[in-house]
Amino acid sequence: xxxxxxxxxxxxxxxxxxxxxxxxxxxxxxxxxxxxxxxxxxxxxxxxxxxxxxxxxxxxxxxxxxxxxxxxxxxxxxxxxxxxxxxxxxxxxxxxxxxxxxxxxxxxxxxxxxxxxxxxxxxxxxxxxxxxxxxxxxxxxxxxxxxxxxxxxxxxxxxxxxxxxxxxxxxxxxxxxxxxxxxxxxxxxxxxxxxxxxxxxxxxxxxxxxxxxxxxxxxxxxxxxxxxxxxxxxxxxxxxxxxxxxxxxxxxxxxxxxxxxxxxxxxxxxxxxxxxxxxxxxxxxxxxxxxxxxxxxxxxxxxxxxxxxxxxxx
Numbered sequence: 001x002x003x004x005x006x007x008x009x010x011x012x013x014x015x016x017x018x019x020x021x022x023x024x025x026x027x028x029x030x031x032x033x034x035x036x037x038x039x040x041x042x043x044x045x046x047x048x049x050x051x052x053x054x055x056x057x058x059x060x061x062x063x064x065x066x067x068x069x070x071x072x073x074x075x076x077x078x079x080x081x082x083x084x085x086x087x088x089x090x091x092x093x094x095x096x097x098x099x100x101x102x103x104x105x106x107x108x109x110x111x112x113x114x115x116x117x118x119x120x121x122x123x124x125x126x127x128x129x130x131x132x133x134x135x136x137x138x139x140x141x142x143x144x145x146x147x148x149x150x151x152x153x154x155x156x157x158x159x160x161x162x163x164x165x166x167x168x169x170x171x172x173x174x175x176x177x178x179x180x181x182x183x184x185x186x187x188x189x190x191x192x193x194x195x196x197x198x199x200x201x202x203x204x205x206x207x208x209x210x211x212x213x214x215x216x217x218x219x220x221x222x223x224x225x226x227x228x229x230x231x232x233x234x235x236x237x238x239x240x241x242x243x244x245x246x247x248x249x250x251x252x253x254x255x256x257x258x259x260x261x262x263x264x265x266x267x268x269x270x271x272x273x274x275x276x277x278x279x280x281x282x283x284x285x286x287x288x289x290x291x292x293x294x295x296x297x298x299x300x301x302x303x304x305x306x307x308x309x310x311x312x313x314x
Contacts, residue, residue, distance in 0.1 A: 001287065003314045004031030004059075004295040006201060007045045009305040014045060018052050020306050025055040027313035033061040033091070033201070033295045037099065043076050050084040057087045061176050061201060061295060062158040064095035065118040067104050071143050073118065074125040081126075081149035091176045091199075092118060093158025096227050109137045111229075112163055119155060119171055126152035156199065160233040165191035174198060174292075179221075179230060181269040182285035184237050189290040199293035202283060205273040206308045207301040213273035214264060216299055221270060222259045226250045242266055271299075276311035283312075 005024065008014050021032065032049050036042035042060040049058055058080070063073065077090045094111030101108050117135035124131045128148035131140045154173040159165045165188065168175040174197030177188055185200070192198055203220065205213040224230050226247060234243055242263050249257035272282045283294050296312055298305045 001314065002030045002057075002293040003028055003283075004033050004057075004199070004293055005029055005309055005312075006061075006295055006297040007032050007034060007049065008040050009298060009309065010300055012305055014040065014048060016306075017045070017048070020309060021049050021052045021056070024309075024313075025053060027310060029056065029313060031057045031059060031293060031295065033059045033199075035061055035201075035297075036063055038103070043080055046080055046088070047083060050080065050088075057089065058084050059089035059156070059199075060091045061199065062091040062093035062095075062156075064100060065092050065115050066095065066100040066106050066108060070118055070121045070138065070140060071125075074122055074143075074145060077122070077153060078126065078145055078147070078149045081151065081153045082147070085149070086151045088153045089156055089173075090122070090153045091156045091158060092122075093176070094164075094229075095158075096229060098227070112167065113137045115157060115164065116167055116171070119157065119167075122155060154197075156197065159188075159192070160229055161236055162191045169193045169196055172196070176200070176295075178202075178295075179224060179233070179270055180237065182282070182289045182291075183269075185286055185289040185291050187237060197292045198290065199295055200286065200291055201295045201297050202286060203271050203297050203299055204279050204283070204312060205271055205299040205301060206276050206279050206312060207273060208275050209301075210273065212301065213271065213299075214267050217267040217271035217273070218259045218262045220299075221262050221267060222246055222250065222255065226258070239266060276308075279312055280314065 034042045034045045042063045046058040081088045097108040114137045117137045130144040132142045156174040156176050157168040157172045159168050159175040175192050176199045178201035245261035246258045272279050298308045
């Protein structure tokens with residue numbers, strides 16, 4: 001059984017993660033996964049973790065395929081693959097137009113084509129090949145890694161809907177998803193198939209203060225699930241009607257009304273909350289429904305997230 005943790009923990013400086021990371025394997029964790037939105041980049045926390053522990057598998061969930069050039073992405077990944085030989089997983093994904101264009105000033109190429117082309121480029125680069133030619137979304141001229149990794153990293157794709165899940169099934173080593181319930185895992189797994197790894201980031205609010213957990217969940221759901229990709233994902237999962245009032249209020253510019261319109265049933269579906277024991281049991285429901293790798297993202301409750309991470313160990 002795999003059991004992962006998202007790093008860095010919110011509000012905890014990177015340098016203060018060392019003691020926790022050194023003990024995670026003993027606590028039963030198997031994986032550390034980074035993220036990349038507007039905080040730490042995806043690679044630096046894992047570079048540090050590779051020096052602080054030699055047992056945990058390290059993964060990016062995920063690196064956007066638009067915000068680095070293909071060669072720069074290959075170089076960063078190859079470096080980490082050498083530092084953590086045989087235990088690094090490169091998760092890549094299309095991210096969102098807000099991050100790619102709004103924050104980075106980069107054109108948002110069609111997500112499926114860009115992700116597919118970067119995946120194919122990386123396979124060639126990690127094999128030590130000279131990459132020279134045209135892909136549908138970019139052209140590479142005579143690039144070869146100075147040192148290809150001794151063990152090429154597995155490559156997983158961020159995937160929310162059938163087309164990307166099927167691409168992951170055909171050409172990648174697995175898929176990474178998030179913002180889903182245990183029951184939703186079966187629908188995602190049906191598109192991916194049984195032969196590839198399925199990982200999911202699971203948002204966990206380890207508190208028995210239900211009102212606090214739901215208020216935090218309300219804010220996060222209104223923020224995330226109004227992004228077009230996530231909105232379409234939840235339409236596909238069958239939540240279009242339940243989330244229609246939230247989308248209408250958000251579109252009208254009333255953020256408070258949008259948060260208020262998120263049904264409690266949706267919050268309880270998508271955000272794990274309760275005592276640490278309750279949270280662990282709920283995470284195991286994801287595994288029972290076909291998830292291979294839960295990636296816990298601890299949500300702030302006012303206490304120490306380091307202690308929360310310890311309390312959620314399997």
